[in-house]
Amino acid sequence: MNYDHREVEGKILAGQKKGHDFFCDVNNSQKKFYSLGMFPYPSGNAHMGHVLVYTLSDIKARFKKLKGHEVLHPMGWDAFGLPAENAAIKHKVRPDSWTVSNIAKMKNEQLSGEGWSFDWDKELNTSSPEYYRWTQWLFLEMLKANMAYKKAGYVNWCPVDQTVLANEQVINGCCYRDGAAVEKRLMDQWFFKITAYAPKLWDDLDKLTHWATEAVAVQRNWINKNIGSNIDFKVKELDETIRVFTTRADTLFGVCAVVIAPEHPLVQKILAKHPSPEIKSYVETALKKSQVERMQSKEKTGIKTAVKCQHPFPEFATAKEVNVWIGDYVIGDYGTGAVMCVPGHDTRDFEFAQKFNLPVYEVILPKNHTSQGSLKEPFTELGTLVNSGPYSNLSSQQAIEKITHDLVARGHGEATTTFQLRDWSVGRQRFWGCPIPIIYCDKCGTVPVPEKDLPVVLPIARDSDMEDGILNLRQFKDFINTKCPTCHGPAKRETDTLDTFLCSSWYAFRFIDNKNAQKPFDSARVNKWMPVDFYVGGIEHAAQHMIYFRFITKFLKDRGYVNFDEPVDYFFCNGMVGKDGAKMSKSKGNIVVPTEIIENYGGDALRFYILSDTPAELDRDWDDKGIKAKQEFIKKNFNNLSAYLSTVTNIKPNRGDLSKFKYQELLFDLFGGLAQLEEQLEKNLFNNAVAKVHELSNSLLRIVNTAKDLADSDHATLKSLIEDYLVSIGVLLPFTAEALLKEYFGETRCLYKSTWPIIEKQYLVRDTINIAVQINGKKRALIEIKKNASETEALTVAMNDADVQRNIEGKTVIKKIYVPGKIVNIVIKD
């Protein structure tokens, strides 16, 4: 047989389609393993990123299956979202047809030749009514728990996509998709109260010990817990209070102004009392400014109001009363949307004060320093208080505690914790998404669609619906006009659809019970199969998807549907696959297409190459020479093993008495190598596993190619060792391994259902070992000693070594160290 990857792989694939090879029995959860790669968006184009992700989930799945686990390795489609809608508008294809044909293309043509062990029985599609019915159910659960609400608020508006964006979709003030500058707009929006879970999401980060550290860091950054104080400044004139948030209550006596955000509710009240065209115009301009503009203008802007507020400790304060300013450097929805301006000890406040000539008070001194009189720049670190009445001379830490305590006593403040995490805006003004199950009735108000009426089915978009280049649920009168579930009078449906991140926030649960028509999933079953044991995906999903996934899990737990806190035990962040030092992209023309690679080199070569050399968590650069070498490695194995195996077809593989086997060295190499391969697969050191397969192959082929005139018993042993080798490397090279097993070993089963070889541990050690002899820490000789050599024996061998003798000649030996089995170190001096 001469290796031809098309023939070998084609045969195996053809066999798989007939069988049910990768079926997971979810009722068998005694020893379960859930391996999951983040499911793809069905764009119709599989790329190398997909190849890496699913090869990783597949290696893990195959390995665990051989080790005796019941393995769930499912695949599905994150099928709602903008591209389908854009394609619809551009090419006048129905989004549902576009999606369905892309799924078929990806499933049958693009994601099939890599030898992945997906259980297609568990397939799901988030855009199918069978699935999104339960996404709607989840929305209703949120509503029931008072966790979903609609409010008018400033939202991120993308002028290009004509839609609202979540905070997570705004990158540096621009839309994550098209880079357009995001505007602020006041709109009615549905939100999920994820902030209610901020403390849990924060605290439980400590439980994520098996997550990629950078992913945890991203989450920490995003939730960003700040411990501080809320402090009230009374506005007597308006009988109002401005509450500011600060982490530095110790700087309270350095306040020169209170600055509120343009969005702050008090702005309108101030304007009502003191109408001012200047203020009105400043606020309007600030609100209209996009986030980019607000961030990019380095210069501080602001405007003084006619209103003053009172220091909570007027008796000790230098400024007993300070002006209220409006400044757009204050963020409306962080903290209380108001800050105390302490120019002496905060960089931004300092810039603000410089710009508007506000007084700078020095109230914190660096440790062991005296007053500088006037501050040239803000001192923002902790220190010792000064000019702070009775709090002077306290350390910052002491003062934060004492001042906050005293504020509470006066009713002027409280200790508090603030999170940067904002509520999740889940509504999208988009057609191709999960309809929000809400009906608006003039009589009854906002009425949730009763559960029995789910799903609220998305209407079918016909060509005529897309004529104006717009596709929106508002166009579908039959959809909008409905009856109120409560009073049965005429009513209208919600026309916003749900953020696709909601669809993907619970899909891992549904895989476990994807055909359930009564419930989103069976709780007992999900409790057995979750959390996901191995979750693979890019770091780019560490913020949004992973936060929502965690949030929904915690929410479902509180609602009694699941009994675990965290959905993912092990989160593996794969690196990116680039070419020529750059990200693959159409414009650069450096895209490597997986299907073409499979056609030219084979699926096994692709799998083997994509895991080789670079650790899977790091970015890698595609190299055509690399995959060529892998193809040749596979070919060499296939041809050489075939050549030997075809000469011993009449001999049954049988380990027999290994101690009598002719090639004792092979036993050491093979069992040792397999033990290491096992450990590397366990620890996700995939590039090392590839190297180990190379080593195993080198050892085995050396023997196989020279095996002549052997006794039948030696042939039987060798053949059995080859079988073990094939089963284990089949985790990485399933086609090649399975083809040889079926051809020469009478194997009829799928390789997936085989078992990991038994490793004979007694062959992992040799009778004698080579250890290095160091002199003053430098290697000078290599000696051979018995495995169990005593210290005296080892040192004697070392001291008698010619190289050692030469090096210590004429010197005084001070100390001799023997670390059993490791090293000898002789310390000498002149």
Next chain:
RNA sequence: GCCCAGGUGGCGAAAUUGGCAGACGCACCAGACUUAGGAUCUGGCACCGUGAGGUAUGGAGGUUCAAGUCCUCUCCUGGGCACCA
């Protein structure tokens, strides 16, 4: 500014608890077989040095019999967050 990950041959990288630095592969060099080689096989390959030997894991110190690995300081690269009070 804050957070995270890294820095080891020409390249991608290996290296249990500190214990022979460079596994495995790419590229390269030499040879064999070939009409041919972008096929295959054999050997070589950190650096300096003819050699003995010396020098090497970003840099500087330290701990230790022994440091890529531990400690202190420092430089550089990549990534994330960011007027978040």
